[in-house]
Each structure stands twice: as structure tokens, then as C-alpha cells.
Amino acid sequence: MSDARAWQAAPDLVDLLDGVVDRDRHLRVVAGALTDLLCADFVGRVALDLRDRSAEVRRHPQGGRSGDDVARHLLALAGDHPVVRSLRADRSRGLPAPRRLSDVATRAELLRNAAYVELLRPGGAEHQMTIPTARTGAGGRVWTVNRSGAEFSDRDLASARALQPVLALLDRTVGAHLAAAPDGVAAREELGLTAREVQVLGHVGSGLTADAVARLLRISDRTVHKHLENAYRKLDRHDRLLAVDRARELGVLPQPRRRAP
Known part of the structure; x- marks a missing residue:
């Protein structure tokens, strides 16, 4: 996907979400757009707080293990998860930039990593790109874009960076508001x-x-x-x-x- 197409997708997302008050529909709309634009097999919405030991995982389209089961497994393996470690170590101002699994670990390291071997690869996330949308002291909220087979290209990563500001804005103005009744x-x-x-x-x-x-x-x-x-x-x-x-x-x-x- 070209950066120009990514920029065009941003206002389209805002228009699609105009008037949406149902949280599930909000998540489906954003996940569907990310799936189409980044040619994903599936998209995940993850909220993680390591201080409170809480996690929520939503997968679109649904399939495989339940979100609650994946969330419990993620919490158990969070300390070993290469992207979680990378985001926690990121000291940049503002939101951390989107990143691929291959940006934070070599293939050999991934094949020795419990989070990858036990959770990500069996769930269909052989390749994963993470787009942070909110940051907290001990965690945050992210979209994960997942594939088996083809790795995400540098152009895909640039497109994720172009989409990140609007995804973060939607998180603040819509997603976070809908997260709790x-x-x-x-x-x-x-x-x-x-x-x-x-x-x-x-x-x-x-x-x-x-x-x-x-x-x-x-x-x-x-x-x-x-x-x-x-x-x-x-x-x-x-x-x-x-x-x-x-x-x-x-x-x-x-x-x-x-x-x-």
C-alpha cells in the first residue's frame, strides 16, 4: 500500500465511524480497514496493563482461541514478548513508532522465544506488525496486524506510520470512550x-x-x-x-x- 493510499484511508475511517456508538462495531470497522489496507490475515486489538496484570484481546475476524484465553496467555508471557519488551524500553517522546517482529528480534531469536513459539506463531501471527495508539505507565493499547507467509515490507511499515496518528486520535475520541460503559x-x-x-x-x-x-x-x-x-x-x-x-x-x-x- 502506498503512503498516499494510507493518507486517503485516514479520513475514510473517520467518515465510517461517524455516529458509531457501539464498541464492537467501532472495532470491526477499524479492523476491517487495516485488514484490507495492509493485506492482513487477521487484526488484533490489544490493551495491556502490566501493573494491574490485566489484558484484553479482540481478534477480527474471530477465530481460534477465545480472546480471554489469549489475554491470559499474553499476560503469562508478557515479560518474554519481544514487542512488549521493545515498547517498554522505548523512551521516545509521544507514541512509540509502529514496528514489526523482525525489527525487534532475529528469526533465530524468535524461534527460541516462548511468546512467539507458544502464542504468536500457533495463532497465525508468524509475522506481526504492531501499531501503538495509547501509552500508559505500565502498558497501553495497540493494533496488531498479522500474517502467515509473507513478511511485512518497508512500504507496509511506512503505511502503518502514516495511519498511526488517526488511529491514535480515534482511540482517544472514540475507542477509549467506548471501552467502558x-x-x-x-x-x-x-x-x-x-x-x-x-x-x-x-x-x-x-x-x-x-x-x-x-x-x-x-x-x-x-x-x-x-x-x-x-x-x-x-x-x-x-x-x-x-x-x-x-x-x-x-x-x-x-x-x-x-x-x-
Whole structure:
């Protein structure tokens, strides 16, 4: 894709997203544009916070492992992930520039890398290009563009750089706003729930035991139970099921997905 085509795609993306208030549709529109423009097999939307030990992974089109499963695996391997390491070491002002896997590791290094061997290559990301859109102290949000077979060219990388400013703008003005339901945020703040308490309650609500949550977040069992006790008290409920139901009712936690009949 030429840089001129990339620049033309930027206003087209803004037009496509005009009036979009549904988060899933927003992600689908951007992912579809990136897939077409960069000839990707699939595109991923990744939010990672290593301080809170939280991650969200969305794949477009959907396929293979669930996003939650990939997110848990990513958290476990984040310290070894070549792009995560590269972005954390990047001290440039503003957003780090887009980069390919091959820009941060040799082929021999990748074949010895657990994140590549266990997560990326089996998932179809033999070649990956990452486009950061938001940066935080311990992580951020990125789009990943993935292929098997052909490596991304220097022209592809230049196109990603041309698209990055509008993707970052969309992240600030649309994507970040849609990332959480405003009513849920307001309810959480009114109840005095901390982000960590909501995170722990959400993991427990998804079926994980307190021991599993402790291992996932790398905190003690005692800390998990303390967060749960605080959440129960603030939600005025005395056990896990009632507290989770109340949090979902208020929008603090998302409603569970319905299984297809």
C-alpha cells in the first residue's frame, strides 16, 4: 500500500465511524480497514496493563482461541514478548513508532522465544506488525496486524506510520470512550469500588477460584479475599453470586454472553 493510499484511508475511517456508538462495531470497522489496507490475515486489538496484570484481546475476524484465553496467555508471557519488551524500553517522546517482529528480534531469536513459539506463531501471527495508539505507565493499547507467509515490507511499515496518528486520535475520541460503559463507571465511583476490586470480582464472576485469581494476578490469596470482602461490603451483598449479579445489574461488570441455542 502506498503512503498516499494510507493518507486517503485516514479520513475514510473517520467518515465510517461517524455516529458509531457501539464498541464492537467501532472495532470491526477499524479492523476491517487495516485488514484490507495492509493485506492482513487477521487484526488484533490489544490493551495491556502490566501493573494491574490485566489484558484484553479482540481478534477480527474471530477465530481460534477465545480472546480471554489469549489475554491470559499474553499476560503469562508478557515479560518474554519481544514487542512488549521493545515498547517498554522505548523512551521516545509521544507514541512509540509502529514496528514489526523482525525489527525487534532475529528469526533465530524468535524461534527460541516462548511468546512467539507458544502464542504468536500457533495463532497465525508468524509475522506481526504492531501499531501503538495509547501509552500508559505500565502498558497501553495497540493494533496488531498479522500474517502467515509473507513478511511485512518497508512500504507496509511506512503505511502503518502514516495511519498511526488517526488511529491514535480515534482511540482517544472514540475507542477509549467506548471501552467502558459510562453508567458502570459512575456506579463504580459512587460505590467507592477500586479498579482492582472490580477486576478481582470480574474474574471470580467468570468462574475462577480465589486461588486461580491470585495466581493470575500474582497476588496472595489473602489479598484476593480482602478485595472480595471490600467489594461485597460496598455492593451490600454477602456472597460472590449476589455481589456479581448486583455488579452486573449496575453495569460495573459486563453481562455474561449468551450461548447460542
